[in-house]
């Protein structure tokens with residue numbers, strides 16, 4: 001059975017390091033081998049510092065994938081679904097390789113990041129590095145708890161990991177990454193009850209509003225979708241807050257067995273319903289990056305390193 005990369009369904013950690021690379025040469029065989037080494041690195045640190053709950057993800061940008069593994073394409077591979085409606089947008093930005101490192105120790109994230117870069121250096125440029133951190137009791141920097149309605153237990157795997165419908169890619173995951181920058185001053189000027197209306201949940205104690213009490217523009221209304229058979233459309237969110245005293249936001253990560261759920265949710269947020277009720281959260285946060293990746297199974301990466 002194909003084994004999914006550990007970081008895809010990992011529990012929330014205290015720290016993360018997100019590295020986005022562009023690839024600058026066409027040495028694909030070397031890159032395939034090095035990605036298998038990166039998996040070994042993750043393993044090594046996980047064993048050495050087991051108390052730090054280390055996990056990693058290697059994800060390959062949908063464009064670069066065609067160069068790296070040209071004969072083997074996941075069934076639903078698609079570019080990032082860039083969208084724009086009025087002043088609400090989801091831009092596409094560069095990203096050939098994405099490395100997610102998570103641990104409960106920031107020094108371990110740093111140590112792994114340093115080694116990953118040493119290994120990949122001749123072939124890549126570092127496009128962006130972002131450090132994520134757990135904020136208070138799992139809150140986004142808007143002050144609301146993030147991740148409550150994420151699938152749990154074995155359901156996580158069903159939602160986030162490709163199953164036997166695409167045998168060659170079973171154990172993989174379609175990953176979408178967006179870095180959102182919050183307009184904190186504007187957000188903080190809102191009364192708490194208006195902030196709560198925007199999320200459809202209470203702030204301090206994180207209670208969900210009854211569905212008929214939620215505004216159509218509420219974030220949890222716009223992202224709580226049903227498919228044609230009335231089944232919930234789901235993603236696994238691995239997002240974390242990032243920032244400093246000048247810039248703050250959410251590093252949003254969606255993992256799913258298909259790119260469609262994320263795309264449908266994003267469309268619902270940006271374009272809204274038939275009445276044009278878009279996600280009001282987007283008046284207070286701006287997507288500055290956007291990339292689509294596929295994170296293949298461990299077996300796939302190791303096998304391809306040998307070919």
Ligand code: HEM
Nearest residue numbers: 140144145146147148149180220223224250262265266285
């Ligand atoms: C800055 C951007 C975002 C922030 C601050 C944010 C924050 C939140 C918060 C606080 C919740 C409520 C608690 C929870 O269930 O996690 C939530 C729910 C959710 N968000 Fe986001 N989110 C953002 C972007 C997105 C995007 C881009 C998507 C998908 C395209 C998304 C999908 C969801 C889903 C599916 C839920 C659960 C809805 C439900 O069933 O109640 N979020 N988000």
